[in-house]
Amino acid sequence: MTQEYSASSIKILEGLEAVRKRPAMYIGSTDVRGLHHLVWEVIDNSVDEALAGHCSLIQVTVTSENRIRVQDNGRGIPCDMHESGVSGVEVVMTKLHAGGKFDDNTYKVSAGLHGVGVSCVNALSSELVVHVARNGKLHRQRFVRGEAASPLEILGDTTERGTMVEFQPDGEIFETLVFERHTLASRLRDLAFLNPELNILFTDERLPEDDPLRQEKFHFPGGLEAYVEFLDRKRTCIHPKPIRISSESPIPVDIAMQYNDSYNEVVYSFVNNVHTTDGGTHETGFKAALTRVVNQYAQTKLGGKLKDLSIEGDDAREGLTAVVSVKLAEPQFEGQTKHKLGNSEVKSQV
Numbered sequence: 462m463t464q465e466y467s468a469s470s471i472k473i474l475e476g477l478e479a480v481r482k483r484p485a486m487y488i489g490s491t492d493v494r495g496l497h498h499l500v501w502e503v504i505d506n507s508v509d510e511a512l513a514g515h516c517s518l519i520q521v522t523v524t525s526e527n528r529i530r531v532q533d534n535g536r537g538i539p540c541d542m543h544e545s546g547v548s549g550v551e552v553v554m555t556k557l558h559a560g561g562k563f564d565d566n567t568y569k570v571s572a573g574l575h576g577v578g579v580s581c582v583n584a585l586s587s588e589l590v591v592h593v594a595r596n597g598k599l600h601r602q603r604f605v606r607g608e609a610a611s612p613l614e615i616l617g618d619t620t621e622r623g624t625m626v627e628f629q630p631d632g633e634i635f636e637t638l639v640f641e642r643h644t645l646a647s648r649l650r651d652l653a654f655l656n657p658e659l660n661i662l663f664t665d666e667r668l669p670e671d672d673p674l675r676q677e678k679f680h681f682p683g684g685l686e687a688y689v690e691f692l693d694r695k696r697t698c699i700h701p702k703p704i705r706i707s708s709e710s711p712i713p714v715d716i717a718m719q720y721n722d723s724y725n726e727v728v729y730s731f732v733n734n735v736h737t738t739d740g741g742t743h744e745t746g747f748k749a750a751l752t753r754v755v756n757q758y759a760q761t762k763l764g765g766k767l768k769d770l771s772i773e774g775d776d777a778r779e780g781l782t783a784v785v786s787v788k789l790a791e792p793q794f795e796g797q798t799k800h801k802l803g804n805s806e807v808k809s810q811v
């Protein structure tokens with residue numbers, strides 16, 4: 462590199478060096494899970510643009526060489542010079558924890574669970590190329606193992622807007638470099654159910670041209686209602702439409718639920734689009750409310766006849782399929798894998 466680095470740039474390089482030294486500290490592991498974590502990290506930035514109301518389409522592609530390309534029609538990463546002496550793109554791509562949020566914090570909620578940012582993906586990629594369409598120009602910059610391998614170049618004029626990130630995970634870091642179509646597709650489908658405005662186009666270029674799974678479009682204007690109907694698509698429901706409960710204040714809460722004729726309980730919960738597989742206060746609040754309401758109703762209807770009737774939570778949820786989604790400015794995630802919501806105020810709010 463011929464470029465001279467300022468003190469702050471040196472710190473930036475040390476930052477990404479730490480990510481390569483201890484990748485598990487940033488993305489959990491270097492196995493197939495960690496590999497997919499890279500994709501979630503990049504997509505989170507595009508979803509953040511969508512949550513801020515600036516992005517309606519996210520295209521995710523697995524190339525025939527097992528690279529990942531994520532393209533959105535958001536505002537694009539700022540390309541002008543940042544105070545640190547490099548472009549906004551380079552700051553986002555090389556500065557640890559900068560994430561996508563070094564502007565005036567227009568982001569109400571962030572999708573990121575670990576929120577380590579796209580710079581970690583860059584650090585753990587043998588090559589990453591970013592294209593940004595912004596202010597009428599198409600820009601491009603290339604990175605190798607987290608370091609700029611070209612300046613931010615202007616390729617030409619454009620009327621488009623948005624960001625495209627293509628990366629090759631580093632074989633020196635990851636135990637496997639093969640992405641799982643099903644893992645990617647189901648997360649993208651979830652994101653589309655949780656964000657009804659969003660269009661997600663998923664392409665797996667490893668599949669033959671005529672394979673119907675090569676390209677899937679995920680767009681569900683019905684939101685969580687559509688999600689519950691999807692989850693129950695092979696079951697027989699005992700009432701025609703899912704029950705829908707939504708509220709914007711004090712926090713955005715969105716619930717859809719439907720009973721079917723099975724004995725299974727399926728309750729999925731999300732916080733800021735993150736699947737809380739270990740539940741937490743939002744899920745506890747929902748279950749407590751449901752048990753209480755069912756008991757109250759039973760007492761009103763049958764109270765005289767069944768004085769000591771008490772319906773347990775498990776009974777109230779027999780044959781229930783439900784999705785609970787909340788959006789929080791400052792989620793506290795708990796547990797070993799950070800998949801459990803801890804904010805105590807959320808229980809009563811839900």
Ligand code: 0RA
Nearest residue numbers: 506507510535536537538561564624
């Ligand atoms: C920083 C500031 C702004 C947008 C972004 C980053 C941004 C990052 C990514 C990563 C993937 N897609 C993205 N889209 C946007 C705000 C820019 C503004 O205020 O116009």
